[in-house]
Structure formats: C-alpha cells, structure tokens
Amino acid sequence: MTALSVPALSETAMALCILCILLVPFAGAGLSFVNTGLGRSRSAAHSMLASLCVMAVAALVYVICGFAWQGFIGRPAHVFTVAGKEWNWIAAEPLFLRGLPLDGSPASLAAWLQMLSVGLAALIPLGAGADRWRLRACCLSTALLAGLTYPLFAHWVWGGGWLAQLGVNYGLGRGFVDAGGASSIQVVGGLTALAISWILGPRRGKYSLEGMPAAIPGHNAVLVLFACLLALLGWLGLNCAGAMLFTGAEPGRTVLIAVNTTLAAASSALMAAVITGVRFGKPDASLSANGWIGGLVASSAACAFITPTAAIVIGLVAGTLVIFAVEWFELRMAVDDPGGAISVHGVAGIWGILALGFFAHFPSRVLNVVSGPSSWSGSSDSNQWVAQLVGVATLLGFVLPLTYCLNWLLNRFYPQRVPAEGERQGMDLYELGAGAYPEFATYTDDFTQR
Amino acid sequence: MKLAGFLLLPAGWGIVLSAVVLLASALPRGCFILAGMGVEVMGLILVVRSHLLLRGERG
Numbered sequence: 075m076t077a078l079s080v081p082a083l084s085e086t087a088m089a090l091c092i093l094c095i096l097l098v099p100f101a102g103a104g105l106s107f108v109n110t111g112l113g114r115s116r117s118a119a120h121s122m123l124a125s126l127c128v129m130a131v132a133a134l135v136y137v138i139c140g141f142a143w144q145g146f147i148g149r150p151a152h153v154f155t156v157a158g159k160e161w162n163w164i165a166a167e168p169l170f171l172r173g174l175p176l177d178g179s180p181a182s183l184a185a186w187l188q189m190l191s192v193g194l195a196a197l198i199p200l201g202a203g204a205d206r207w208r209l210r211a212c213c214l215s216t217a218l219l220a221g222l223t224y225p226l227f228a229h230w231v232w233g234g235g236w237l238a239q240l241g242v243n244y245g246l247g248r249g250f251v252d253a254g255g256a257s258s259i260q261v262v263g264g265l266t267a268l269a270i271s272w273i274l275g276p277r278r279g280k281y282s283l284e285g286m287p288a289a290i291p292g293h294n295a296v297l298v299l300f301a302c303l304l305a306l307l308g309w310l311g312l313n314c315a316g317a318m319l320f321t322g323a324e325p326g327r328t329v330l331i332a333v334n335t336t337l338a339a340a341s342s343a344l345m346a347a348v349i350t351g352v353r354f355g356k357p358d359a360s361l362s363a364n365g366w367i368g369g370l371v372a373s374s375a376a377c378a379f380i381t382p383t384a385a386i387v388i389g390l391v392a393g394t395l396v397i398f399a400v401e402w403f404e405l406r407m408a409v410d411d412p413g414g415a416i417s418v419h420g421v422a423g424i425w426g427i428l429a430l431g432f433f434a435h436f437p438s439r440v441l442n443v444v445s446g447p448s449s450w451s452g453s454s455d456s457n458q459w460v461a462q463l464v465g466v467a468t469l470l471g472f473v474l475p476l477t478y479c480l481n482w483l484l485n486r487f488y489p490q491r492v493p494a495e496g497e498r499q500g501m502d503l504y505e506l507g508a509g510a511y512p513e514f515a516t517y518t519d520d521f522t523q524r
Numbered sequence: 525m526k527l528a529g530f531l532l533l534p535a536g537w538g539i540v541l542s543a544v545v546l547l548a549s550a551l552p553r554g555c556f557i558l559a560g561m562g563v564e565v566m567g568l569i570l571v572v573r574s575h576l577l578l579r580g581e582r583g
Contacts, residue, residue, distance in 0.1 A: 156545055244544055272575050285580070407572050408579055457550065463557055464540055470564045471537025475530050 087318055087325045088178050094315035094328070095183065098190045101308020102129055105197040107301030108367065112292035112360055112413045113204035116500025118510035124200055124209055128216040129193035135220040136192045141174070142167040144188065144225035146181040147234040147320075159243040161236045165229050184319050188228065191259050191312070192220045198263030201413020202271045203490075206497055209505050211490035218480045219266055227473055228258040232320045237468065240461045247458030248436055250465040253321050253331075254313035254374030256426040261469050262477075264420025267411065269478040274491045276410030278498075287404050290412065295359040302343070302366040309335055309370040317378035327378055334377045335370065338389035342369025342422075345393030361397055364414040368396035371419055372426035379434035388429045392422045424466055431459030526574035532567025536560045 083091060106125035113121050145151055145165025153162045167173065176182045196216040200207070230237040231252050241249035252258060281287055292298060314331050317323035323331070346365025350358035372392035373385060380388070399417035403409040409416065436455055484490065496504035503509060539560030547553040 159545075240544065246544070272571075275579070281579075408576055460550075460554060460557060463561065464544060467537055467540040467557070467561055467564060470568065471533045471535075471540070471560075475533045478530065 083178075083180055083183075083318070084325075088183070090325045090328060091183050091315050091318050092178075094311040094318070095187050095190065097311025098187065098194075098308050098315070100304045101312055102190070102193055102197060104301040104303075104305025104308055104367075105194065105201070107297050107304065108363065109197065109201040109204060109413045109415075111294040111297035111301065112201065114290070114500065115293035115511060115514070116502055116509060117205045118293065118502065119508070120209065120501035120505055121200065121204060122510075123506065124207070124212045125197055127209065127213050128196040128200065131213045131216045132193040132196040132220040133189045135217045136189050136225070137171055139169055139221050140192060140225040141165075141171055141185050141188065142169050142225075143222070144229045145233040146184050147232075147238075149181060149233075151229075151234065160239070161243075162234055162239060163230070163236060164226065165233050180319055183315075184232070187312075187315050187319065191228075191255055192224050194255075194312075195224055195259045195263040195266075196220060198260070198415050198419045199267040199270045201415035201418075202267035202411045203274055204412040205277050205501060206274055206492050207270065208490060208492050208496075211484070211488060214484055214488060215266075215270065215481055215490070218484065219262075219477070222480065223266070223473060223477050224258065224262055227262055227468070230468070231258050231465070237461075237465055240464060245457060246461035246464070247431075247455050248461070250461045251321065251379075251430055251434070251458070252375045252427060252465070253317040253323070253378045254309070254335075255316055256371060256375035256423045257465055257469060259312075260371045260374060260419040260423035261427070262473055264416050264418070264423055265469060265474045266477045266481070267415040268409070268420060269474065269481050270490075271409045271411050271416065272478070273481055273485050276408065277412070278494060280410045281408060285408065287408075287410075292360050292412070295363075298360055298363045302339075302363050305367055305370060306336065306339055309339070309374070313374055313377045316374075321378060323378045330382075331377045333382055334380060334385035335373045337382050337385040338373035338377075338392065339366050339369035341386045341389030342366060342372065342393035342396070345390045346397050349394060349397045361400065361414075364400065364418050365393040365396050368392045368418045368422035371422040372429065374423070375426040376430035376434050379430065379436055381433075381435075384429075384433035388426065388433065391429070392425055395421050395425055424469070427462050427466055428459070431462035434458060525570055525577070529567045529570030529572075529574060532570060533564055536563030536565075536567060539563055 110118050110121040145167050150166040151162045152164050152166050153160050196219050229235045237250035240246040310332050313335050314328040343362050343366035347357040347362040350361050369389040369392050372388050396417050399421040400414045540557050543553050543556030
C-alpha cells in the first residue's frame with residue numbers, strides 16, 4: 075500500500091465536478107442570510123457587507139498564500155520522518171497559484187473549490203460576532219484564517235497530510251476522512267467563532283448583572299428560513315465536489331451523496347422543531363433553521379460512505395445536539411452567539427466527523443491518499459473511529475489555541491469590538507452611515523441602552 | 525487560569541499524537557488517545573471558567 079497521486083478525472087467526472095462547484099456560492103448566500111436574519115435590523119446592511127468582504131478577502135488571501143500551504147495530494151510538500159514514518163505537514167507550492175495549470179485537473183478544481191470553501195469558513199464567525207464586530211476587524215481576522223489556520227488544517231486532511239496518512243502509516247482505518255469539509259470548513263469556522271465570541275464578549279444588555287441572558291430575537295425569520303433552502307443547494311455542490319476530488323468518489327455516487335445530504339438536513343430540522351415544540355409549546359423558527367444547517371454540516375464528512383438510514387440517524391442526533399448546545403453555550407458558558415454558529419458548525423461538525431467512524435462503509439477502491447491494489451491489506455475499517463478521534467483532538471488541541479492566539483494578538487493591535495456608541499446606534503449607522511431599511515419605523519427601544 | 529487552559533489543549537493533543545506514534549496495539553493506543561482527549565476537555569473547562577470569572581469581575 076502506498077501513498078500516491080490522485081488519478082485524473084474522467085470528462086464526465088470533471089463536468090459534474092465543475093457543475094457542483096458552481097453551486098457552492100449558494101451555501102455562502104445561505105450562511106450570509108442566516109447571520110443577517112438572526113442579527114438585529116439595525117446591523118443588517120453591515121452584516122451583508124461584512125459577508126461579501128470576508129468572502130472577497132478569503133478568496134484573495136487564499137490565492138496569494140493559502141494554496142501554497144495547503145497544496146493537493148501528490149504535489150510538493152514538506153515532510154519529516156518520525157520513527158520511520160513520513161509526516162507530511164505542509165505543502166510547498168509557490169505563491170499566487172504559480173505552477174498550477176488551471177486546466178481542469180483535479181488540483182486546479184480543488185484550488186477553485188477551496189477559494190469558495192475558505193470563504194464559507196470565514197462566514198461562520200460572522201454569526202457569532204454579529205452586532206458588535208467591526209468591519210475591518212472581520213477582514214483582518216479572515217485574512218489570518220484564510221492565510222494560515224484553514225490551509226494548514228486542510229492540507230492535513232485534503233492535501234495528503236499526516237491526518238490523511240494515519241491509515242497508511244499507523245493502520246488507523248483509511249486515515250482521517252472528511253469528504254465535504256465537516257472538519258476543515260465547518261469545525262475550523264466554528265472554533266474560530268468560539269474564539270471571536272470570547273474575545274469580543276457578549277452584546278451590551280445580553281446578560282444581566284446576575285448573569286441571566288436576555289432574549290434578543292433575530293429580526294427576519296423569513297430570510298433565515300429561505301436561507302436554509304439556499305444552503306441546501308450549496309451543500310449538495312460542496313459535498314459532491316469534495317467527495318469526488320478528495321476521496322475519489324465516482325460520478326454515480328453523487329446520487330447517494332445528494333440523498334444523504336438532504337435526509338440529514340431534513341431529519342435534523344424536524345428533530346429541532348419537535349424538541350422546541352415539546353419544550354416551549356410551539357416550534358421555534360430560528361432554532362429549527364439552525365437544526366437544518368446543523369444537519370447539513372453533520373452530513374458533510376460521511377455523506378459518500380453511509381446508507382440513507384444512517385444519514386437520518388446522523389441528522390436526528392445533529393438536530394438534538396444543536397438545540398441543547400445553543401442553550402448550553404448561552405446559559406452555562408455565557409457565550410453570546412447570535413447566529414448559533416458555534417453549535418451549528420462546531421458541535422454538529424464534530425458529531426459528523428465522529429459519525430463517519432461509526433457508520434461509514436468504504437467501497438473497495440478509494441481513497442484518501444491511499445491506493446490499495448485490489449484488496450485492502452491494511453487495517454480493518456474498525457479502527458476508523460480512532461482516526462476520526464485523532465482529527466477531533468487536533469481541532470481542539472491545535473486549531474482552537476491557534477485561532478484564539480491569532481485573534482487575541484489581532485485584538486491587541488486593532489480592537490475588534492465596536493465602541494459602546496456603535497452598539498447603541500447599530501452597526502449600520504455607526505460603520506456604514508445608513509441603515510438597511512430606511513423606510514421602516516424605528517422603535518424607541520431600539521436605541522435604549524440595555 | 526486561561527493560560528493554563530490553553531496550555532492543556534495542546535498538551536492533550538501531544539498525548540494523542542504520542543499514543544499514535546509510540547503505541548502499536550489497539551487497546552493501549554485507544555486508552556491513551558481517550559486520556560489525551562480528557563486532558564483537552566480539562567483545558568476547555570479551565571478556559572471557560574476563566575472567561576466566566578473575567579465576565580463576573582467586569583460586571
């Protein structure tokens with residue numbers, strides 16, 4: 075069994091892959107609308123502009139230096155040897171995508187997909203920092219994410235890095251597997267959202283002196299619910315393209331991926347609606363929407379390797395986790411996360427990663443930097459959960475401290491939180507000079523200091 | 525307390541990596557990986573508590 079380069083895509087696979095990547099921006103639109111709808115009306119324009127800016131910064135920084143650290147399977151990388159085993163830890167590509175022919179090869183398609191994916195990861199912290207995160211600080215923080223945190227971890231997972239090689243080197247199943255980005259996009263974004271929440275602190279008036287949280291409902295439930303449908307479209311593209319490029323899934327498998335992605339989102343949203351209905355008497359729209367997105371997130375890792383029944387189970391658990399995690403972060407941890415980003419992307423993402431270890435059945439050919447000739451002579455897939463656990467440990471033990479330190483340092487040089495006056499006026503007026511809904515009536519309590 | 529928490533996170537990760545590299549049989553390797561995860565959870569608890577204390581001091 076050897077580590078190797080990815081085989082070239084057939085013309086059908088390349089066309090399908092391009093089509094799927096074209097769908098990915100819908101996921102960005104969905105997340106932007108969710109973040110905006112769950113924030114206050116006086117910060118709506120700021121939220122949408124911030125979404126656009128972070129996607130732009132993420133794409134630019136990724137092309138300038140991100141891909142140079144991330145690379146792709148079989149391309150140049152820095153390797154060191156530990157106890158006779160090679161550890162591939164960072165790519166060695168030139169900056170500005172030099173040396174990468176943009177010709178439809180798997181590496182070029184991966185670079186294009188990653189330009190969009192890193193934007194998705196950067197949108198996630200916006201939900202946690204809503205109503206108080208300055209626009210320039212969002213962009214600077216995104217530059218750190220797209221230029222350092224994201225490419226490094228994504229290389230380990232998708233670039234033939236040491237996590238992907240856990241199967242080849244140490245017999246841990248097929249190595250760490252994540253087809254659609256539950257770890258490298260969602261959990262990395264979710265942990266960055268947690269760091270941002272801690273650094274910014276809660277919105278003014280969110281917690282009383284006794285520590286009791288006040289409800290600050292989102293301003294547009296319709297936008298949030300519509301965003302769920304947009305996100306589904308984007309996730310279908312993301313999961314299918316990721317599975318084809320990074321795990322070698324054949325084009326016919328996209329049907330299974332699409333069915334599993336939809337089922338996970340559906341079961342998760344229904345579970346969230348049922349739980350909130352039982353607990354509060356009526357289903358909660360915003361939490362049900364969070365459940366839908368949480369199901370999409372949880373489906374990402376394993377969508378290509380599970381049965382539809384397993385996808386439903388993954389969705390049901392994700393919906394349950396999201397609801398209780400939102401409450402736990404707000405009540406017990408005093409983390410003010412208006413968009414529920416930490417629970418939806420962080421917690422559901424970790425569940426999705428672990429679920430792959432429990433439910434996945436891999437086809438004989440495949441995957442993940444590894445070529446078994448005809449028969450798989452390595453470890454059995456029963457060790458897959460250990461590889462997934464090592465991936466989760468890496469996210470908590472490396473990515474979270476790294477992203478916290480980077481944002482803490484940034485905050486020392488450029489305070490990320492808007493002054494109290496900005497929060498009172500709203501981010502639209504304070505940072506942009508005009509509101510999103512100028513013809514709307516303004517209620518006095520909008521300007522009351524909480 | 526926050527610094528200790530943030531130091532425990534990579535320390536737990538180090539235990540996990542050491543277990544992967546140094547231990548060959550499944551049971552001890554799994555146990556040490558779980559132990560490393562436990563250290564990470566302790567680190568997370570410390571970080572959370574430090575943030576709660578800071579918030580309480582600021583009112």
